[in-house]
Amino acid sequence: MRVFNPAPRSDGFDSPNTCVYVVTDDMPFLVDSVNAAVAASGRAEHLLVHPVLIARRTVTGQLVDLPDSDEADAKDHELVVESWIYLEVDRIGTAAEREALANQLAKVLEDVRSAVEDWPKMRARALEPQLHAIAAERLEEALAA
Numbered sequence: 001m002r003v004f005n006p007a008p009r010s011d012g013f014d015s016p017n018t019c020v021y022v023v024t025d026d027m028p029f030l031v032d033s034v035n036a037a038v039a040a041s042g043r044a045e046h047l048l049v050h051p052v053l054i055a056r057r058t059v060t061g062q063l064v065d066l067p068d069s070d071e072a073d074a075k076d077h078e079l080v081v082e083s084w085i086y087l088e089v090d091r092i093g094t095a096a097e098r099e100a101l102a103n104q105l106a107k108v109l110e111d112v113r114s115a116v117e118d119w120p121k122m123r124a125r126a127l128e129p130q131l132h133a134i135a136a137e138r139l140e141e142a143l144a145a
Contacts, residue, residue, distance in 0.1 A: 001109075003102040005091065017046050017088035018098060024109055026052050026081040027116045037108045038089055041101050047088040055082045 002021040008014050022034065031050055038045050054072045056065040056079050064078070072079055092098045 001102055001105060003092070003098040003105070005098070015088060016091060018043075018090065018092040018101075020085070020087040020089065020101070020105070022083070022085040022087075022105065022109070024083055024085075025113075026083045027112060029112050029115065030083050030085065030109075033108045033112050034085060034087070034105060037104050038087065038101075041089075041104065043090040043092070043101075045087060045089050047086070049086040051084050053082050053084055055080055 001023075003018060004011070005018050006013050006015050020034075020038075022030075024030065031048070035045060035048070053066055054069055055063060056067060057063055058078075067079070089101075092101065
């Protein structure tokens with residue numbers, strides 16, 4: 001992730017806004033969660049671009065290739081589906097404020113990952129027969145009271 005005020009010399013472009021780059025594994029809730037974090041920071045969002053790309057990376061995470069979906073082989077274990085999010089938000093003047101937004105976005109992305117990875121376990125637990133028996137027993141007790 002990168003939160004920055006672009007400059008032509010270092011970034012190759014300029015913008016009156018602060019730019020945010022996010023690259024992460026594709027999962028549900030990413031865009032809504034990032035939007036909510038930006039809104040919570042009190043900044044307006046001016047642009048959001050969110051392509052989902054197939055990427056080939058090394059073991060250390062270095063980007064090697066972005067193959068076309070037609071070229072991608074499902075058996076290729078180096079391929080991952082990634083969300084690439086580009087945002088432009090109200091200009092953030094200080095490095096400390098940009099770092100604070102980056103930290104908040106990193107926390108939001110961790111929360112999204114936790115929720116996405118944990119929901120199948122929660123669902124399986126909720127479907128366990130003994131939980132249904134306990135819930136039915138408590139419902140009967142509540143109705144009898």
